[in-house]
Amino acid sequence: MSFSPSITGLSGPLAAFTDRLGTSQDDAFARLGAVFVTRLPAAPLAAPYLVGFSNETAELLGLEPSLAHDPGFAEFFSGNTTRDWPSAEMPYASVYSGHQFGVWAGQLGDGRALGFGEVEHDGKRFELQLKGAGRTPYSRMGDGRAVLRSSIREFLCSEAMHHLGIPTTRALCVTGSDQSVRREEIETAAVVTRVAPSFIRFGHFEHFYSNDRVDALQALADHVIARFYPHCRDAEDPYLALLNEAVMSTADTVAQWQGVGFCHGVMNTDNMSILGLTIDYGPYGFMDGFDANYICNHSDSQGRYAYRMQPQIAYWNLFCLAQGLLPLLGAQHEESVRSEKAIEDAQRVLEGFKGRFAPALERLMRAKLGLELERDGDDALVNRLFDATNANRADFTLTFRNLAKLSKATPPEAAADAPVRDLFLDRAAFDAWAVEYRARLAEETRDDAARAIAMNQVNPKFVLRNHLAESAIRKAKEKDFSEVERLASVLRRPFDEQPENASYAGLPPDWASSLEVSCSS
Ligand code: AMP
Ligand code: MG
Numbered sequence: 001m002s003f004s005p006s007i008t009g010l011s012g013p014l015a016a017f018t019d020r021l022g023t024s025q026d027d028a029f030a031r032l033g034a035v036f037v038t039r040l041p042a043a044p045l046a047a048p049y050l051v052g053f054s055n056e057t058a059e060l061l062g063l064e065p066s067l068a069h070d071p072g073f074a075e076f077f078s079g080n081t082t083r084d085w086p087s088a089e090m091p092y093a094s095v096y097s098g099h100q101f102g103v104w105a106g107q108l109g110d111g112r113a114l115g116f117g118e119v120e121h122d123g124k125r126f127e128l129q130l131k132g133a134g135r136t137p138y139s140r141m142g143d144g145r146a147v148l149r150s151s152i153r154e155f156l157c158s159e160a161m162h163h164l165g166i167p168t169t170r171a172l173c174v175t176g177s178d179q180s181v182r183r184e185e186i187e188t189a190a191v192v193t194r195v196a197p198s199f200i201r202f203g204h205f206e207h208f209y210s211n212d213r214v215d216a217l218q219a220l221a222d223h224v225i226a227r228f229y230p231h232c233r234d235a236e237d238p239y240l241a242l243l244n245e246a247v248m249s250t251a252d253t254v255a256q257w258q259g260v261g262f263c264h265g266v267m268n269t270d271n272m273s274i275l276g277l278t279i280d281y282g283p284y285g286f287m288d289g290f291d292a293n294y295i296c297n298h299s300d301s302q303g304r305y306a307y308r309m310q311p312q313i314a315y316w317n318l319f320c321l322a323q324g325l326l327p328l329l330g331a332q333h334e335e336s337v338r339s340e341k342a343i344e345d346a347q348r349v350l351e352g353f354k355g356r357f358a359p360a361l362e363r364l365m366r367a368k369l370g371l372e373l374e375r376d377g378d379d380a381l382v383n384r385l386f387d388a389t390n391a392n393r394a395d396f397t398l399t400f401r402n403l404a405k406l407s408k409a410t411p412p413e414a415a416a417d418a419p420v421r422d423l424f425l426d427r428a429a430f431d432a433w434a435v436e437y438r439a440r441l442a443e444e445t446r447d448d449a450a451r452a453i454a455m456n457q458v459n460p461k462f463v464l465r466n467h468l469a470e471s472a473i474r475k476a477k478e479k480d481f482s483e484v485e486r487l488a489s490v491l492r493r494p495f496d497e498q499p500e501n502a503s504y505a506g507l508p509p510d511w512a513s514s515l516e517v518s519c520s521s
Helices: 010-021 054-059 065-069 148-163 202-210 214-228 230-234 237-261 307-328 335-368 378-392 397-401 413-420 427-441 448-456 466-477 482-491 497-503 510-516
Strands: 035-039 049-053 091-095 097-100 101-108 111-123 122-131 170-183 186-196
Touching: 010 111, 010 170, 035 097, 035 111, 035 148, 035 202, 049 065, 049 148, 054 466, 065 202, 097 202, 097 307, 101 202, 122 427, 148 466, 148 482, 170 427, 202 214, 202 448, 214 230, 214 237, 214 307, 214 397, 230 237, 237 307, 307 335, 335 448, 378 397, 378 413, 378 427, 413 427, 466 482, 466 510, 482 497
Parallel strands: none
Antiparallel strands: 035 091, 049 170, 091 111, 097 101, 111 122, 122 186, 170 186
8 A cells, every 4th residue: 555664765754654655556546557657766856945835735635734844855755765666656657648739749648747646634535746857758858847937836826726716736845956957048947746636637538549449448437437436337328427527527617717817828638637627737827907818828829728718628628538438438329329329429418518617607707796696687797897898908806806895876986986997997888887787786685795795705806916926936036935935825815805915916017018928837
């Protein structure tokens, strides 16, 4: 079940943790075998130090947070002890394929991430992964490393998304090193320890489908069902039920992205989690001023992954997943009609995306507007707000947050309107919408105070704006990691007022408009 702490070269409480880390459970992903993973040690990271640490993720794993100060901690979570691990417990890189920017890219795989074992705590099991731990058989032209900048961005956003209530992989820590890495310029290497129930992607299924390995495809699907969706086994077609789970969870997650103005940036099928988690934080972005066509990834010249495209792209990606699952589908049908029926079944399940996504987003938007009742015109009301916000590039986060201050009294109270109204250059456009909104609020029974409390629980005050991450990164490059910690702590309470941290909720400074994030990481 686990391996001896003495082998890890550690002693004391950290060794006790590593004693719980293992991959030999029969149902661990890594145990699916050599068709799925290649075991290898991490490449050593020179003189690593701790850059960021999440107490909460540590607690999730039953890891005593004070261990972050253990001298061996950074060494361990950079993968530096793995050379001495027994071969059966070695870290592992998994193989997958995928569609990148709408084009079949063939084999990809964990080019710089290594599975680090699984830990069980409080009845939940988590897989750990070191991202940036060196070359693997799937690195292609890459160096297997991740830079400090992108590692901090991944760490901060995983934690921010979780606290926004959005399904995501988590991050335990970032370790850094002075070891240099070449990107557009010379940067330094870092490793993020990611934590999730599973890192399996749509691309894993596409891989075995494209290689005609139906046996492996089935083993993979059975693994996901057994570990995460055991009820699917009772379905007439368990694999169709699995597809349905992916459709539903993906629809829910993307609806939540839309609700906070989050853009993933690289929704390739290899970056889509089978569990519907937000995964692989690269050139993501939270919108400042609302722009439905917002493209956060500087490398995405066509805008394939623009904000407004995300739901459609998720749906497209689910088609790829369905295609990958096809050989497993329809076993309950007569052999002569099986493939035809399987396609029909898959299409029906895929259609379920629309039936899940649209109501999920509608529910969310109603809550964001503080509406308890359902009325026919609500959709149009939301759309007109989006139109006005879009035309004015009004700040996405603050528009919703400040809307809670508006009073439903007529005639309008100027002071209550001002915080949201002043975000619109065209005040008249806001006023026109506010007339409709107030009329709609008049149908609600809740008073302003109760509505504001409810709205503040769904409209965050604090999101990981690009410039906030950038400020933390700039300091971290100077070896001052205090801003990573401070920002992470602000983002852990995104719905709280935190008046002492008001500066983190303000409009971006002018310099933020020149920030560009690309696939380079
Ligand atoms: P991404 O766009 O980050 O999802 O990466 C796409 C593929 O490229 C994945 O297979 C990654 O593992 C791989 N990759 C990205 N960056 C590197 C790197 N620096 N070294 C090795 N592989 C990489
Ligand atoms: Mg990826």
